[in-house]
Amino acid sequence: MKVVGVDVGGTQIKAAVFDLNGNMLKSTRAPTESRLGKERVLSNIVSVIEGLFSEDVAALGVAVASPLDPVEGILYYPPNLPGFGVFNIKSFLEERFGVSVVVDNDANLYAYGEWVRGAGRGAQVLLCVTVGTGIGGGLIHGGNIWHGAHGMGAEFGHITVDPDGPVCNCGNRGCLEAMASSYFLVGYVERRLREGVASRLAPLRGVLEPKLIYEAALEGDTLAHEAFAVVGKNLGVGLSSLINALDPDVVVVGGGLSKAGMILLEPVKKEIYARTLKGIRDRIRVETAVLGEFSAVYGAAYLAIKIIGGDR
Ligand SMILES: [Zn+2]
Numbered sequence: 001m002k003v004v005g006v007d008v009g010g011t012q013i014k015a016a017v018f019d020l021n022g023n024m025l026k027s028t029r030a031p032t033e034s035r036l037g038k039e040r041v042l043s044n045i046v047s048v049i050e051g052l053f054s055e056d057v058a059a060l061g062v063a064v065a066s067p068l069d070p071v072e073g074i075l076y077y078p079p080n081l082p083g084f085g086v087f088n089i090k091s092f093l094e095e096r097f098g099v100s101v102v103v104d105n106d107a108n109l110y111a112y113g114e115w116v117r118g119a120g121r122g123a124q125v126l127l128c129v130t131v132g133t134g135i136g137g138g139l140i141h142g143g144n145i146w147h148g149a150h151g152m153g154a155e156f157g158h159i160t161v162d163p164d165g166p167v168c169n170c171g172n173r174g175c176l177e178a179m180a181s182s183y184f185l186v187g188y189v190e191r192r193l194r195e196g197v198a199s200r201l202a203p204l205r206g207v208l209e210p211k212l213i214y215e216a217a218l219e220g221d222t223l224a225h226e227a228f229a230v231v232g233k234n235l236g237v238g239l240s241s242l243i244n245a246l247d248p249d250v251v252v253v254g255g256g257l258s259k260a261g262m263i264l265l266e267p268v269k270k271e272i273y274a275r276t277l278k279g280i281r282d283r284i285r286v287e288t289a290v291l292g293e294f295s296a297v298y299g300a301a302y303l304a305i306k307i308i309g310g311d312r
Helices: 038-050 089-097 106-117 176-180 182-194 210-218 222-246 256-260 262-275 292-307
Strands: 002-008 012-019 024-031 057-064 074-076 086-088 100-105 125-131 135-141 250-254 285-288
Touching: 002 038, 002 106, 002 292, 012 038, 012 292, 024 038, 024 292, 038 089, 057 089, 057 106, 057 292, 074 089, 086 089, 089 100, 100 106, 100 292, 106 125, 106 135, 106 250, 106 292, 125 222, 125 256, 135 176, 176 182, 176 222, 182 210, 182 222, 182 256, 210 222, 210 256, 210 262, 222 250, 222 262, 250 262, 256 262, 262 285
Parallel strands: 002 057, 057 100, 125 250, 250 285
Antiparallel strands: 002 012, 012 024, 074 086, 125 135
């Protein structure tokens, strides 16, 4: 028997078929085409799954970047999938493919993937943040995904780190997401360049992206290092509060920005050490994610394996 894991993002659908031991057998990806509306997106999801589906497939695991009800499999107004509104993707896919379907938030499944087979393998309490254009969060406790009372738990991107900080996508001010995302990193560098700070990034004003800032940091650019230090500090401030509240044994930092490795993680660790309680700070492990951009696909597949009672 096999399972298929799917990660439906705003720009890409990623998917893979796995055996019941959790080994990825074949992967694929396709554009989501979210601008073309709900019917097109659903047809793209179905095509991607059909490309991997066979009679051996016993379940589907689906990760979606959306507030959702993980029990019923209902999405609530996914911000990156306009036109979906309230939609039961679990029923839709179960009717289409005739197998069990399990649905969860992409950041939760990213964390779950890292818990099963990544940097947080076997952690008792795994705290995970995905740092990209936004910041997602996941908390795995005793091998289970923490959903909270309304399926909205572990939205770590929206804890406040500066009450007077910039306005976040959620409407609040100074959320972690508004202070430590790749969007913030780029904005910070752009602002410092406007202030006249010397940097090899100066000619790239207006077309900056995290990768270019990372490369400049590797080449010893002071401003690039400063920008990662500020983002790392903000992230470390947010994580410290979460660590003091939740007492995890492992913290996994994933998402696009985590590709910067120690350039991001050093200031994060420094801040965590300075701000967390003495009983915790020497015993906590802070790691970058290892499963890469298919993390949520792994997590979705592992959850599918779990519901059909297979081994990982
Ligand atoms: Zn927010």
